[in-house]
Amino acid sequence: MNRQDGTCPLTQQQLIDEYFMEVRAKMLDVAAFLDRMDRSVDRNAEDDFRMLTMRQALQVLCAHTPGRVYDIQMIFSDPTTEPLVQLDRKSALGAFDHHRGEVQP
């Protein structure tokens, strides 16, 4: 038994009745974004690392095991602990490039 089993106080039926419409809308937003990517005037970023992580995340959504949010968070995350030698940029980009790693300046 997962240690978090039973921590949600609502029944599955209550969850569906309350939140299905909201989550449905979010799923359609994701689908529309992916369609928009396909319709793009210039398909020049098919292998952008952010889209690669998003595709991985979408596979996790279809899993039948708990811990989906954690797993998706880790797909987007830098899993290393080695500090950068110096600052490369101020802002985060939303996803770690797992194939390239961090570029040390």
Added chain:
Amino acid sequence: MKYIDLHAHMVSRTTDDYEQMALTGCVALTEPAFWAGFDHLSPVVFADYFNRLTSFEPTRAAKYGIQHYCWLCLNPKEGEDRELARHVLDLIPQFLDRPNVLGIGEIGVNRVTRNEIATFIDHVDLALRYNQLIHIHTPHLEDKYKGTKVIVDTLVDNRRIEPGRVMVDHAEEHTIGMILDRGFWTGLTLYPQTKTSAARAVDMIEMYGSERLCVASACDWGPSLPPYRTLS
């Protein structure tokens, strides 16, 4: 419901926000020192900033019946500049006795560089030297896990740290466990696009309980709102 917003950058919010927060039950807030959105040209301006956090801003909040407290530091976004950090760290002690100062924060790391970690450790040492509480910022998005791990490991290695006097903020699903397991306080930030939505915050409270766990807005000049709208 009365509430305290434990993380609100009110210098970037309007008086309308103060009014709405008061009307919806906010009785107090704490404001960590922040990045201005650009790097400062001189450490001297931090004296003005700390003065604002400890004099003008509490006066502004008081007009709406809200108690204003603050935390002082050089924000991690500027932690790479070790020379600036040295100057700002020298400035801070003269403000620590002011009545609304809670401690040192929000310190931490941004991109998790060597210099940022060194500046973070200097702030922790300052806090310990002056017996101050510590409020910690954890990085954004893909840097969240790495930064939180480095911060937590650094704190755990320091035997002078009392975890109950440290809050490691901006936790998400992949970092909340490592923070709470080490005995620190943590915070969930209702900043939906880059941190946590209200729904996900509720999920984490259900899973981890409410012990040593706070919820705040971290409202600033970005697309964030004080809790008066988020909570509704």
